[in-house]
Amino acid sequence: MINNFSEDDLIPMSALSHVSYCPRRYALIHLEQIWEENRFTAEGDVLHERVHNEHSQSRKTFREEYSMGVRSLEYGLTGKCDLVELWFDANNKTENNAKNEVKNSAKDAKNNTENKAEDDTKNKTENRNPIKVNPVEFKRGRTKENDADRVQLCAQAICLEEMFHIPIDQAQLYYLQERRRKDIAIDENLRKTTIELTQKIREIRSSNQTPIAVYEKRKCTNCSLVDICMPEWTQKSVSRYIKRQISLIEQEHEEHEQKREQKCENY
Numbered sequence: 161m162i163n164n165f166s167e168d169d170l171i172p173m174s175a176l177s178h179v180s181y182c183p184r185r186y187a188l189i190h191l192e193q194i195w196e197e198n199r200f201t202a203e204g205d206v207l208h209e210r211v212h213n214e215h216s217q218s219r220k221t222f223r224e225e226y227s228m229g230v231r232s233l234e235y236g237l238t239g240k241c242d243l244v245e246l247w248f249d250a251n252n253k254t255e256n257n258a259k260n261e262v263k264n265s266a267k268d269a270k271n272n273t274e275n276k277a278e279d280d281t282k283n284k285t286e287n288r289n290p291i292k293v294n295p296v297e298f299k300r301g302r303t304k305e306n307d308a309d310r311v312q313l314c315a316q317a318i319c320l321e322e323m324f325h326i327p328i329d330q331a332q333l334y335y336l337q338e339r340r341r342k343d344i345a346i347d348e349n350l351r352k353t354t355i356e357l358t359q360k361i362r363e364i365r366s367s368n369q370t371p372i373a374v375y376e377k378r379k380c381t382n383c384s385l386v387d388i389c390m391p392e393w394t395q396k397s398v399s400r401y402i403k404r405q406i407s408l409i410e411q412e413h414e415e416h417e418q419k420r421e422q423k424c425e426n427y
């Protein structure tokens with residue numbers, strides 16, 4: 161594993177779903193620290209609170225971990241998984257890489273509140289090397305057309321692969337209104353999209369500029385930040401500004417041409 165990023169330079173996985181939904185929404189929340197509650201965000205919070213209060217189950221060859229802190233230093237990601245299911249080989253109880261990786265993560269993240277849950281995970285995963293890992297993310301509502309939930313899940317899989325040194329080619333999303341888990345393939349396309357979005361976040365962060373609004377009726381109507389963002393107004397004003405600049409350039413060009421013609425006539 162290559163450690164490309166330091167502990168101070170990790171991107172919260174929740175930011176991926178924000179930037180995937182809309183780069184401006186990401187910047188308003190994460191750069192400008194603006195957050196507006198609406199029915200959808202409130203329902204999402206209640207659901208996650210319920211999930212995080214669940215108690216983990218443990219058997220000899222299977223363990224459930226709720227609210228598990230994870231991170232990837234290779235891709236620069238951090239956050240919490242709602243639920244991680246781990247399967248173990250009953251005969252494998254030796255100390256292993258996974259134990260060391262989780263221990264190190266917990267130590268490095270001592271002052272990082274987002275990774276606090278790793279302290280608990282450290283003890284629970286000691287002496288156990290999972291043979292299969294399945295992250296499950298809980299969401300309100302129904303399956304979405306956009307990639308916002310899938311990229312967040314993929315980021316979790318990427319972190320878990322690094323922590324447990326195990327490939328994960330499938331994970332699951334649970335939608336409250338559908339009341340069933342849905343298998344999501346962690347394939348090359350989804351991985352590529354996820355990594356590109358982390359790069360997009362880093363670009364926005366280093367530019368420190370909030371992208372301009374791109375109004376899309378369906379998306380913006382469901383966005384909790386619509387009243388603050390004012391996408392229709394912003395877009396109109398930007399297009400007005402561009403038109404104005406173009407007409408000034410044209411006017412300047414015309415004046416210049418007239419002066420040039422006059423000069424030629426005088427000669």
Ligand code: SF4
Nearest residue numbers: 182185380383386389
């Ligand atoms: S209102 Fe629309 S443009 Fe503005 S942040 Fe939300 S989704 Fe993006």
